[in-house]
Amino acid sequence: MTRPSAAPDTSGSGPTGRFGTGPAATSDQHSHASAPGPGEDPRAIAQARRGPTVPVPAGPAKHRAPAPEDGRFEQILETLRRQIRDLEFAEGLPGSEEGRVLQADVLAQLTDYVLPRVRRPDIPLLIAVAGSTGAGKSTLVNSLVGEQVTTTGVRRPTTNSPVLACNPADVDWFGEASFIPSLPRVRQQGLAMPGKDGMLVLAATEAMPPGVALLDTPDVDSAVAAHHEFAAKFLDAADLWVFVTTSTRYADARVWEFLQVARDRDTSLSVVLSRVPRKGRRQLLDHFGAMLEANGLGGATRFAIPETDQIQGERFTSNVADHIREFLADVAGEAEQRDRVSRRTFIGVIDSFRTRIPELARQVEAQIEAGRALGSAVDDAYATARRRIDTGLGDGSLLRGPLLARWQEVAASGELARSLRGKRARRSGRAEQAERGQRVAALEDAVRDALEALVVSACEHASEEIEGRWREVPGGQAMASRALNQPGTGLLAQQTRQEIAEWQREIAEMTTASGATKRSVARFVTFDPDIVTLILIIDLLGYEQSHSGGGAHAADTSGTSPQRLLKGLFGAQSLRSIGATARDNLRRRVLGLLQRERVPFDSALASAGIPSEDTAVQLYQATYNLEIAR
Template sequence: MTRPSAAPDTTGSGPADRFGTGPAATSDQPAQGPGPLPEGDPRAINEARRGPTVPVPAGPAKHRAPAPEDDRFEHVLESLRKQIRDLGFADDLPGAEEGRVLQADVLAQLTDYVLPRVRRPDIPLLIAVAGSTGAGKSTLVNSLVGEQVTTTGVRRPTTNSPVLACNPADVDWFSEASFIPSLPRVRQQGLAMPGKDGMLVLAATEAMPPGVALLDTPDVDSAVAAHHEFAAKFLDAADLWVFVTTSSRYADARVWEFLQVARDRDTSMAVVLSRVPRRGRRRLLDHFGAMLEANGLGPAARFAIPETDQIRGERFTSNVADHIREFLADVAGEAEQRDRVSRRTFIGVIDSFRTRVPELARQVETQIEAGRVMGTAVDTGYADARTRIGTGLGDGSLLRGSLIARWQEVAASGELARSLRPRGRRSRRAGRAEQAERGQRVAALERAVRDAVEALVVSSCERASEEIERVWRDVPGGADLATKALNQPGTGLLVQQIRQEIGEWQRDIAEMTGEAGATKRSVARLVTFDRDIVTLILIIDLLGYERSRSGGGAHAAQASGPSPQRLLKGLFGAQSLRSIGAKARENLVTRINGLLDRERVPFDTALASAGIPSEDAAVQLYQATYNLEIAR
């Protein structure tokens, strides 16, 4: 990383040279205009500088105490990091994949880049060398350092683990406690050897000046998908990118994805085009330069490395990399210059949060909206079921078919009159066959009542479940949640539960009618009655017998015979009957509502366990973005 001597090029390959133009790295002002420089021109420093001053590292040579403003800025960043870290996303629902990518991206940059530089202003400048497969990144890194610190070869991808070269005085900066804590690492001993995939190799060498580190990253277009994420992780933590691509790969989409990330974040960057053939060289450089300009990357420093076989010991033997080394030596030569490079990248990252955090919030909102749609479907489905059941229990619609037929049988048999007889009058003793027949008629009416109410509740619940399932399956990713809800243990027990509830409801009515008859002394003194039959008479009345008979049509023709209400009024009186009826209806509605609440539990449980963000998660992210703007 020291400045090269002005040795002539004796290899015939020519040094790495600058193509295109851009603002000088030592100036805050842009160049006056584009235009190619002569080949071999030593001026190779062209970093653009812009942006307001914010609390940032002051450079390795400056050890300043944090100001109160820095403390507040750090607190705001910590709060933002915590909110993003605590976010959860529901698998497969809209926004999940995009949200997790954004979450991991912003969280990693806050943790690995922003907060360390706010807390410790003297952190070494990290230069990341990244780029295409076979571009010669490792050879370039060895050449820039001046000794072999990383392994090169013909195997693709060669760099299966990143190698970080730094001065021995700085190696502790890059320990697990300070630099990407989640990443395992090993310290290199002796000759450079590759580490295991996913492991950072720390190469301490006196060839590196203090305060500067050089990182050889995995290929951004590697056939191994994990290498893409690995490369992105290190680029997110770097102060300066040196992006290397080849004359045959520079137009690849993956290359431009990374370059555009650097553009959008205003990252300090240099671009190296390697393996440039002599034939058609100028045309190729002009085309690549035009692509950089068209993609908003005109200010980036640009270098070209000719196609050469002048490599020994896994580094260039000629002055091929001298101009790149000179550029980096100027960038890292003084604390003020290092501070300028790191400040630009730092400000660019902070500026990028203005769009990246709201975009994350929008993905959270997408999840919340999907959850809201699904939750509303559950609420609406079972609210409609309550309405249908409540209407069906009182409008006489159940008094048809088997139920009205069983009622007519009981009424025609004289059971109603026999159940209400003056006290002291002996009832005619019925034979066993007649008693059995009477019991069968009453039991049949009880079953018909139970079956009618059961059918109403079950059909209403099934309709609610079907409507909820339809809405959920219309939500992308909602089908799996619907299947999970419908397959939960305990589903399918509705029929058994409703039968139990109706049986208990009938017993409660029998107790109410008995208590009401006993307290009405005139009734108790003059009349005795069969509580089971009176209970059935009251249920027929509650189910809307009078409304059915007065509504006309087929139901009116069926609902003939003695009026349940007239019989009951004569027994209890109008006021007492209204009280008993209201309590009985309330009892049944309460029991049915409990059934409906149990029926919706699988849907509510599936939603609750899906991991959908809370309703206020997006609002908190927007507020955190605002707080960050205020604090900077």
Template sequence: MTRPSAAPDTTGDGASDRFGTGPAATSDQTAEGSAAVPGADPQGIAEARRGPTVPVAAGPAKHRAPAPDDNRFDQVLEELRKQIRDLEFAEGLPNAEEGRTLQADVLAQLSDYVLPRVRRPDIPLLIAVAGSTGAGKSTLVNSLVGEQVTTTGVRRPTTNSPVLACNPADVDWFSEASFIPSLPRVRQQGLAMPGKDGMLVLAATEAMPPGVALLDTPDVDSAVAAHHEFAAKFLDAADLWVFVTTSTRYADARVWEFLQVARDRDTSLAVVLSRVPRRGRRRLLDHFGAMLEANGLGNAARFAIPETDQVKGERFTANVADHIRDYLAEVAGEAEQRDRVSRRTFIGVIDSFRTRVPELARQVEAQIETGRTLSTVVDDAYAGAHRRVDTSLVDGSLLRGSLLARWQEVAASGELAKSLRMRGRRTRRSGRAEQAERGQRVSALERALRDALEAVVVSACEHASDEIEQKWREVPGGGDLAGKALDQPGTGLLSQQIRQEIAEWQDDVAEMTTVSGATKRSVARFVTFDRDIVALVLIIDLLGYERSRSGGGAHAADTSGPSPQRLLKGLFGAQSLRSIGETARDNLRRRVLGLLDRERVPFDSALASAGIPSEDSAVQLYQATYNLEIAR
């Protein structure tokens, strides 16, 4: 059950919507020391009945389910339940706790209260007695039933093994198959004894008439937080709340959280103020009545139980609870009246979905927006990484340091000219030492090229990763997601992947220099060349050699050796060279983009596994709410 976040208005000056529960208290003065709180209906039953102790008249009549007899309505509610049940919320991210609480609240009420009453017209009327610790709920339940069905006092101070009293003819309906299926239960045998913590005790007794059940619920203000939710589960499944609080605890915030839920859902409600002292009684009742009025509960049926020691066998003696028994007898005694009570609560719950389901959708939207923000950070970071790499690949900035030095060594040694030779001309064989030296210079240039390309990609990826981690940590819960992403197996393999991609790219470039039609026909008839060396020359040119030189870069003053572009144009011609260059550059960009996509996978996986709601889930909730309005 949802807990309102706002504090209750306890000043008596507030104003809110009023609602009633049908008949109010039976009398302003029923029996000695037992009175209804001022504001109750003075036209109620004037005298306390001393006859049967059961709360309602015996008989087989049962109330009709307070919902449209329409398969369409059932289908719409079932679809709404499915939409809510399938929702996911990302643990630790904003709105997760609020969303899950509201999800569980609405889902439980759909499953445990609404749908059973739509599908069966003969459901027993469930009256839940709830309230504060030590308010005497169990004593009141025993007194209303007329025999001991639940234990009281120190043996069960927190009442977390709730007891449901009903006629034996109705006990099967409250089995796991029909009533709160997820809740374990045990059937009471003999004298009332508490069940295990968190277990429902079913007490079948002939003292209860068919068609009515009375439930002694856990304390709403128990020191154990789990008991609050347990109590809320039963209240969400009840047709009528009898809320009991004491003269010393009626102003507690927890009491008003539950009462305000009853107000917001227009639940059929009776309020009992117990342990009322004789001294200052009228002033206390007036103040409590003013608080009910201020919080929109002025029309709730109100009762008072005096501070008394008239208890025997865990029941009130004399006529202490007669006025409450008479009220329940009138409320639930006839099928028509039962139907009126349950229908009011049912309609109130359905009406509450107009705000509760859209509020759940807003929690979903907030999580979706958080996920979208986190995802955008990843997109932007790796888009920026791609731009940085792309710029570095063409502006000549890589042609510095070791790569520039190795290129100058190859260019100055005449290695490029030696890689070209006229067809049919016998060339002087170089000595082994000279060949080894030449191979070392080319290998050194190749290593320097791969190191430079690897460094620029690694730097861009690290920058993107750091940026994502920093921005994710600015979002509550985002730091944990970033940690999960960075701890995923497979991270740290970037350098190895880059070297493999560069090696394959070099092979592709070398292949492009020798494909059919790639060279100028006039040159190809007379010249052969070392394709691997020419591929290196082409790569140096692609990396912006001419742009860096004309712009005064690090090698602007270097004139040793031929220009890469001049040599390449001589071999391939301008048009063919342009085509080869564009194809090679696109190939490299595609490979770099693939590397970046692989690097972002841990972040994408962390988001995908976080449980963030899907983009259309909020829309589906709004649609389900609209369908419910149409079908009701």
């Protein structure tokens, strides 16, 4: 929606929204204009009436909600609200803080302002009086109502209990069922008293005409941060803002943060500069007006309240606030004007979704991208670990150090030949059997140690790589710490050893069931399945590759080739089948170990609350649907 572009009249010939012009200037009050409608020049709005003692005269009690009547618009808004409500953001990752703020902001305005006005055409017009600490908001509200409905003084900045004044006929609308349902509230009885912190006080009074409510909000620059959020919640639910600041606070950054929100959403807005001293008044008002112009708020209706001690019973005693009362009388007194004010704010909010929801989607995309980076780090690290293990299992690199030494001991001792002995051969003595058992057990331990070291080393490298890459993503370090400290971590070595032991038993069973027992040689030759299993494992670990053509591992001079022994026992075809099955089984077990090792990282990602890949697309689509339905 296009904002009013015409500047207020500066000729000094009447009340047009410029400070210090017209008859009101002679009593040190600023002239005024009614809030402009969408695309209207403020000068075209009729001058407000003077003199009613009732703060806002009773006009038509209700205003029409600016929404289509076929229900489709409401359905689209409800779908959008549900999508935004269900959004999750991962703590600490890029977009989390900004995303949550935007999510809460848009969700609150959809829930508390837009959808209620679409569903019901008879909602009272809500005028929120907001602004700086000590600006006299409560005194102004009491003066506009014509009786004390809210407390003033030093207690107000330290409490967080906004007061809403309305006609008794409208008080039910502002109950828990309709107006900001999540907010606790209390109905005021008798003399105005502040409510508990965080509680809305409902002040029903016949001094307020039906269909209009005045809200005294918490200070936008309070020392308590929660008050800012509370004030923003009420401003998001209001149709018209009356923003009050003082001659000493109007340049504060917090003031302009709120005013710029009104500008960006094209909210119906009037600004009041209070406690204006007589000395330097003109320069002060001119400077404030220049700041409004510079910030795109030149079309806002403006008022000035002089520095005065004419206050009694927490109200102004003279005509200090008459010009503001008359402005509100004009806003609320005519159905057309009231509808214009509410429609302007409503349409401004809907227009703001064109940028606010895509911005929310961009924060979601930042989370998704961070999740992709974290997930890719896990995938890449364990893919590298798998390749390292695959290479180490077949290139003979494990056949060095203790494993090679134990193999050479067994091969040189003749154990391999004796393991394939004739059935009528003499049995070995007990001492020889014990010594042979020690050598075989040492070789078996060396095999398990080498395989365990390969798997553990690859997984440790993967974990270090993930931690390093996660550290590069804001918030990733904390996630990595949570993953590495999960219960059950640190058991890899034990699990690896168990898997290798079970794999060895599988090979022993295969060699017994599918090997020499099916060959005619089995009638004449017996063999030790444990030793045959070790021979097969040595062959599978790349013995031939490491000892062919010389090289670093050619120092094994035993002259015993595992493959030659195995072919003689099983035959080439059977040996290939057993070897392929054994390799597949080992790979399956190793992949299972890698999968278990990555579980803490995957769990950390799954529990972080990172939005799903299609979430941002759905938000963009919702924005498009909203535009089409308007």
